[in-house]
Amino acid sequence: MPDLLFTLHCATRDTELLVDAIRAVSPTPIHVRGEAVRGRDFGDAGTAERVSGELKRSTLELIVSADAVPDLLRTVKDARRDLPVRWRTTPLLDHGRIA
Amino acid sequence: MLRSLVATALSYRLLVLILAAATAGLGVWAFVNLPVDAYPNIAQTQVKLILKAPGMTPEEVESRVITPIETEMLGIPNQAILRSSAKYAIADITIDFTDGTDIYWARQQVAERLAGVTGDLPAAVTGGLAPISTPLSDVYMFTIEGPLSLQQKRELLDWTIRPALRTVPGVADVNALGGYVRTFEVRPDPVALASAKLSISDLRTAIESGNRNDGAGRLTDGEESLIVRAVGAIRSVEDLQTLVIASRDGRIVRLGDVATVGTGSLTRYGAVTRGGKAEAVEGLVIALRGADARAVVDGVRTRLAGLQHSLPAGTQIHVFYDRSDLIGRAVGTVEEALLEATVLVVVLLILFLGDWRAATIVAATLPMAALITFLFMRGMGLSANLMSLGGLAIAIGMLVDGAVVVVENVVERLSHAQGEDTPRLNHVFRATSEVIVPVSAGIVIIALVFLPLLSLQGLEGKLFAPVALTIVFALAGSLLLALTLVPVLASFSLRSGHHGEPWIMRQIGPRYQALLDAAFAHKKLVYGLSATGLVLAGLAYGAAGKTFMPTMDEGSVIVQLTKLPSISLDQSVAGDMAVQRALRTVPEVEDVIARVGSDEIGLDPMGPNETDSFVQLKPRSQWRGDKDFVVGEMRKALDGLPGIQSSFTQPIEMRVSEMLTGARGDLAVKIFGPDTATLAELAGRIQHILSGIHGSSEVLTVANDNVDYLQLDIDRAAAGRFGMPVDQLQDALRGQVEGVRSGVVAEGQKRIPIVIRGDDGIRSDPARFADLQLRTPDGTLARVSDMARVERTQGPVKLDHENGSRFALVQAFVSGRDLVGYVDEAKAQVTAKVRLPAGYSIVWGGQFENQQRASARLMMVVPVALVLIFLVLLAALRSLRAALLILSNIPFAMVGGLISLWLSGEYLSVPASVGFIALLGIAVLNGLVLVAYFRQLRADGVGMAETVRLGAQRRLRPVLMTAGITAFGLVPLLFASGPGSEIQRPLAIVVIGGLITSTLLTLVLLPILFERFGESAGEAANA
The missing domain is CATH 3.30.70.1320 (Multidrug efflux transporter AcrB pore domain like)
Incomplete structure (x- = not known):
């Protein structure tokens, strides 16, 4: 099965919760990045984000095999999040580690 | 910081609503529980010493009582002034301390020094520190009516009513006036006394030593013990009559043998009369300094009602002064004015905003700001009174300014937001954020102009500090509300979509346009009219009378x-x-x-x-x-x-x-x-x-x-020949006329004094008094006129x-x-x-002194406030020219104030000066609204000529609203007639009159001035 880059955009306050949930089902390292999203799609926003017009988001990235994605999505779905998340997978051509 | 406050409020809207409801609840609680009085506490820290020196002339009181005490008291720290007055038999010493001195500390200092000097005072001097009271302390006065004699009424007051009322919380004392204080009176017969070889001082010593109950310890009687009690106290006239005063050669001399014993009364120094018919007995309840007058009066009333059934049949308490009447009317006047002002302001809001939802939101801030103010007042220990509530009434029009600006901007933004998918909350947030600086700068400016009032000293300081404090509290509350509750309510209830121009603006707008065009066409005429206005104001200033404070009608x-x-x-x-x-x-x-x-x-x-x-x-x-x-x-x-x-x-x-x-x-x-x-x-x-x-x-x-004095110049040689020391002669004379106290008879709770004094015949006949025979320590008899030269002279009162x-x-x-x-x-x-x-x-000195002090202080502090305002303007606009231009609006605001004051016939007093101060703030605010917008238009690249015309037209509504609402908020004070309205009327006249000229000049003269002086050549070139 090919490896995929699994990217998840969640609310900042859901970050820790999702990281813990994913780590429970996947051994791969998770990269967490803070982001500010300015835009007009406020469907995912919390009240304070609607007020300021700025969405505070965290991006979680991890490399997984394609068959692990359904498990991950189920985990994310079942987690007691506050706000909706957006996700995507990107095929990886190659990757490695150099010491 | 303010932006994040708005953001937080909008993010937690439910919390804000709950907090607002809780604050309102607490505010209502604070209002209900605020101490209420007619006036603020105007008393300085004052300690009064009242000493009674029976029979002494003013000159004796001065030299023997006042001078030693004054010498001792003059060194007390924090002392402002020491006044004293010597009258017949009374020394009255008043020590004023500097403001802020603790009254209990001051009393302790005085008491310590008094204790040090008591030994030097004549023995007959009694009294000491007066109760802790203020000029507002006389809260309740009544007379006792009914079939009882004056003496019985006085006894009822002294021994039944007074002790009962003194236990009411907040009562410092109950003063008893009029009637007769019952005594056991011993009137020696000079001849009998002489033949028994006794003097008055012998009588006194005998009575004092023959009037005591005492215990002697315990005796054992088998298994029990007995407490030994020796009963010897005088209980009746008969006891006194049978009292043995001397025993010689197996014969005893009883008091009844040498003196008439009966009931009499203390020498009276005052009396009470009622209705032109008869004397009366009066009780006067003195409230403790700082007590809640309304609560004290309520307590006194309840206690008196409780006492009523235990009074003798037919006896009633007739109340002729009840402070709660004045409090009710004074506070009622202001509360009525507040209510009327609120209604007027809401009507104006609906007219100007043309949107009942927006008007309701703004109107909601009025009671909320008032309730927050009550919370602050309670926290600061201010009472609800004419002045503090008056402050709220003055501020009512200014309280809505912040909310109006926020709501107006939100309405404006939402009306352009249709079709956009940005959340409403974001629109409300951005609309509020845009006006944070003008709203807070405006409120800070108005609060700043009132701060000088806090620096006033003396009576005017004590009267107007509560006004300034309530206004500042109310403004702070209104700013908080404008940035929290108002956006939250706006986000809930304001609708998106286009809002039409309200009817009133459609009427005024074109007329203003025409006026502005005419003004630009005839600039010289506008300058001329403005200059004439200034000249007229100068004349009005000269013509208007000046006084300290209008007289408040207390209704009595x-x-x-x-x-x-x-x-x-x-x-x-x-x-x-x-x-x-x-x-x-x-x-x-x-x-x-x-x-x-x-x-x-x-x-x-x-x-x-x-x-x-x-x-x-x-x-x-x-x-x-x-x-x-x-x-x-x-x-x-x-x-x-x-x-x-x-x-x-x-x-x-x-x-x-x-x-x-x-x-x-x-x-x-x-x-x-x-x-x-x-x-x-x-x-x-x-x-x-x-x-x-x-x-x-x-x-x-x-x-x-x-x-008139009957002066006895004691001839030392003659008195010496009779063996009569000067002091004994003087004591004997006092005993004959004024009387000498010689112990008390206890009748249950009552303490009835025993007084030895001369016969009425001697007291009402100067010739008989001069002939009076006195027994000297040597045992010989001497006439008064033999030992002293008796003459009639005159002396000071x-x-x-x-x-x-x-x-x-x-x-x-x-x-x-x-x-x-x-x-x-x-x-x-x-x-x-x-x-x-x-x-x-x-x-x-006198009232006039206060006026001089107040104007000197305002002369110093108002310029400081102007400098502070200038700095705020500079910070808000970042332009020296613009800030100066706005300040130049101030003299024109004064024009209307001075002319209306003069036309109404009111005097230029401290309240009128407060009106000018308020006016100054509003005039600056109006100028700021206009000039800030001009500068924004210029920054957007609009040409100067168009900027001033377009800007003035667009800012017509906010300028008219601010001025109109403030002026209408004060209209009820113009027509109020209750107590205290005399103080607020000059203030209202100044502000309303001033707002008319100031608004007119802001809207007509300021655009012309801005076009001419608003920008430097460099700025104009860059634009």
């Missing part, structure tokens, strides 16, 4: 009567009753209760020739005219009475003037100097000059008044000191003329006509 009248100084108490009482009968011919007068002379505690130590008549008036609906008319009628009624001088005042006003200067009167001229005769001569000349000046209603001085120096006082009451003008003329005439000898000086 006191007529102060002064009779011939030598008058006896009985004659004085007869005079009072004649006055009462005359006053009762005026149909508006319901009843008159007068008290003459000194009271029991000595809080108001007047002479027997001085009377305070309390006039009870019928309800206002039954009057034929206003209060001035009624007072005029009373004055007319008193015109024909010989030997009685009258002056009119009110209960609180009278106490306030006494506290401030120790004197009553609008103007108090004090002449300092060492010699009494010279002082009296100078006082007489000054009195004559002041009487001739237009505006004097009464000019009084007691410096020239003399009382009263001797006054200030900081240890003697002075004579001339008091003037001014009516129908402004005080400052009167004083200026008086000063000029006195300087021209009176040449002061070396060592003499004149000090001008």
